[in-house]
Amino acid sequence: MDTLKTRRTIRRYRRQDIPATLLNDLLESACRASTVGNMQTYSVVITRDAARKAALAPAHFNQPMVQTAPVVLTFCIDLRRFSRWCEQRKALPGYNNLEWFVTGSIDTLLAAQTFCVAAEEAGLGICYLGTTTYNPQPIIDALQLPELVFPITTITVGYPDETPSQTDRLPLEAVVHEEYYHDYTSEAIDRLYADKEALPENRQFVLENHKETLAQVFTDVRYTKADSEYFSKALLEAMTKQGFFTA
């Protein structure tokens, strides 16, 4: 399992298709992930068609991987299939609420990540698109997702055409707490972020963006408060429209 430790996200892919048998095999592995009550509250939409990738691209801010990857997978929370089964079996489903949005997203993400581990082990490269939840409505429209189905993440997959260097991570002590949450002192924050702030690429990032600190690149450029509030509103609207939230 050295793959887990040496992995890196791949954004450039060779012009080579992924055989359907391989993709199915990886998806079979994904479906062995833990799932609440063995309900499998997810669906996966496979996009290979160029026109359909083009339709998805704007929702992902036209990140090039959407159109250059041979396969785009949209992982969706799906309480519709299970609810339909209930309705056909004289049972009253109660999955149109926030609890099942969250529970469904857990199911879906465990399957998505298992897919990624299996794909990387098979020599493929993947990239997660966090843009999926920024403005889900265009994705819902493009993929014709009905009520109780919701896109939670997207993965582009293909044979790697690059070997990027591994990105840094915080030291393990930054994310692990023994027995209870030990809040961060100012000194701890300074110590835990020191290596990240000292990286040449991050110093360059600060300069290019004309900022004083690396944190400002995040808050002022990459992930601003105004954008997050806008996306939160769009997300809640889509959750409501898909039947997972009632004001």
Add this chain to the structure above:
Amino acid sequence: MDTLKTRRTIRRYRRQDIPATLLNDLLESACRASTVGNMQTYSVVITRDAARKAALAPAHFNQPMVQTAPVVLTFCIDLRRFSRWCEQRKALPGYNNLEWFVTGSIDTLLAAQTFCVAAEEAGLGICYLGTTTYNPQPIIDALQLPELVFPITTITVGYPDETPSQTDRLPLEAVVHEEYYHDYTSEAIDRLYADKEALPENRQFVLENHKETLAQVFTDVRYTKADSEYFSKALLEAMTKQGFFTA
């Protein structure tokens, strides 16, 4: 990677501790999972102490694994560490909203599932506790989670003391959609759920619960509409209290 295909959830563990070096190694692998903007918006609380496990147990409806597993890991969305760093670096964080609850939960669950894959590859067994989001407040209290930290899933880990048979899964065609969502016809639902309904253990389950259909065991006993609505309310209250939602 046959482990991915042959895995099963383990609920009974040997009385054998997990060495700290092994646990740290697995957590290092977990931290290599994809993460939004390399922000690592998660924390993991490790519970080994018997008294602390006992404090967590009621929140998980006293499922025995919480107290019999050598290690209990609570995976938490964490926007606090990053926000504190921003504040110390003259940057204005804007992560106290729904978008970052969802984005943080994605980060957290990819790390959690990577941990599980690594753990199983190392011969350990795991069990996810979906109860974590049913009533998060007692967990928040027990682990002293501050604002912008939220428990999204819990994993019990230990050396397996059972070899349960693998549970069934729906056929792959039930969860995969080519190019767009193909809604389920009545005939498709019948066909896709036929094997599951025919399993002897599921027939037994229906009999024991004095129900007419397997679906009714889910809707009337295991995951009722009334419970889901109650849990949704508790979840939204906790999300609000932890700073991720504003009414």
